[in-house]
Amino acid sequence: MSGSVLSGINPDTPNVARMYDYYLGGRDNFASDRAAAERMIALGRQMGNDARELARANRAFLGRAVHGLAASGVRQFLDIGAGLPTRDNVHQVAKRHATGVRVAYVDNDPVVLNHARALLARDSDVITVEGDVRDTDAIFDDLDITLHLDFTRPIAVLLVAILHFIPDDDEAAGIVARVKKRLRPGDHLVLSHVAAGNTTQRDAWEGQRVYSATTAGGIAHRGYADISKYFDGLELLSPGLVPVADWKQGVPLPPDTDFDRPGILAAVARVPG
Numbered sequence: 001m002s003g004s005v006l007s008g009i010n011p012d013t014p015n016v017a018r019m020y021d022y023y024l025g026g027r028d029n030f031a032s033d034r035a036a037a038e039r040m041i042a043l044g045r046q047m048g049n050d051a052r053e054l055a056r057a058n059r060a061f062l063g064r065a066v067h068g069l070a071a072s073g074v075r076q077f078l079d080i081g082a083g084l085p086t087r088d089n090v091h092q093v094a095k096r097h098a099t100g101v102r103v104a105y106v107d108n109d110p111v112v113l114n115h116a117r118a119l120l121a122r123d124s125d126v127i128t129v130e131g132d133v134r135d136t137d138a139i140f141d142d143l144d145i146t147l148h149l150d151f152t153r154p155i156a157v158l159l160v161a162i163l164h165f166i167p168d169d170d171e172a173a174g175i176v177a178r179v180k181k182r183l184r185p186g187d188h189l190v191l192s193h194v195a196a197g198n199t200t201q202r203d204a205w206e207g208q209r210v211y212s213a214t215t216a217g218g219i220a221h222r223g224y225a226d227i228s229k230y231f232d233g234l235e236l237l238s239p240g241l242v243p244v245a246d247w248k249q250g251v252p253l254p255p256d257t258d259f260d261r262p263g264i265l266a267a268v269a270r271v272p273g
């Protein structure tokens with residue numbers, strides 16, 4: 001992306017939505033995003049992982065989760081921290097497997113909102129709404145969202161690769177707790193999160209240094225125990241909370257699954273009852 005700067009968009013500050021777009025091989029990013037993403041790619045190499053591969057695996061998880069939910073009858077999706085439109089967005093995946101799908105995309109980033117609104121303007125099954133995950137009640141009570149989605153019918157809420165941008169542990173846990181309060185039996189939560197694994201203090205600090213200069217202001221490398229607490233009170237669908245590339249609904253984990261490897265953990269859970 002180059003040339004004209006849309007209002008509210010600062011090309012000089014690395015932006016987590018555009019960095020993710022760069023990891024995924026997209027073109028909606030500026031030089032500052034690419035430089036920050038390249039630092040993370042180099043750091044990942046040092047730590048034995050590949051930031052690009054992790055981003056692609058996260059996106060593929062999102063697709064498999066939405067496919068599974070659509071196939072099991074879910075028709076409504078609230079995608080918070082939706083990111084820049086790319087291939088296989090939630091509505092495209094769901095519509096491939098079901099009719100009557102309705103999707104609300106929410107993000108707090110002006111670049112994401114501009115692109116999503118421009119691309120999706122003609123699809124009346126999809127809306128894009130400005131919202132901040134730190135104020136989930138405002139999202140659930142938003143007039144456009146409540147007109148578009150019927151919260152008395154089954155819904156899946158997606159918090160995919162967003163909560164690690166909430167540095168404070170209590171705030172992140174509070175967000176999930178408030179989302180769960182809004183869900184009804186049979187609803188689903190789809191969540192993925194950067195996982196610390198055996199990251200050294202030094203590497204975590206280096207990653208923090210890169211992300212503290214971005215629009216998100218930091219990144220939280222949480223552990224398995226912290227992330228698994230988000231699912232308290234919910235039923236995890238098989239295979240549970242697992243490394244993102246290994247989440248395949250109903251497929252048991254490979255015996256050599258390495259939970260210590262820094263990466264992303266992911267799960268889909270259902271509200272019981």
Ligand SMILES: C[S@@+](CC[C@H](N)C(=O)[O-])C[C@H]1O[C@@H](n2cnc3c(N)ncnc32)[C@H](O)[C@@H]1O
Binds near residue numbers: 020058084134162216
């Ligand atoms: C790494 S991208 C993930 C995109 C998509 N969910 C996926 O996993 O493919 C994170 C997204 O979360 C958004 N985001 C970060 N902090 C947010 C906040 N406080 N409220 C809403 N969106 C936020 C960013 O703008 C970005 O679009």
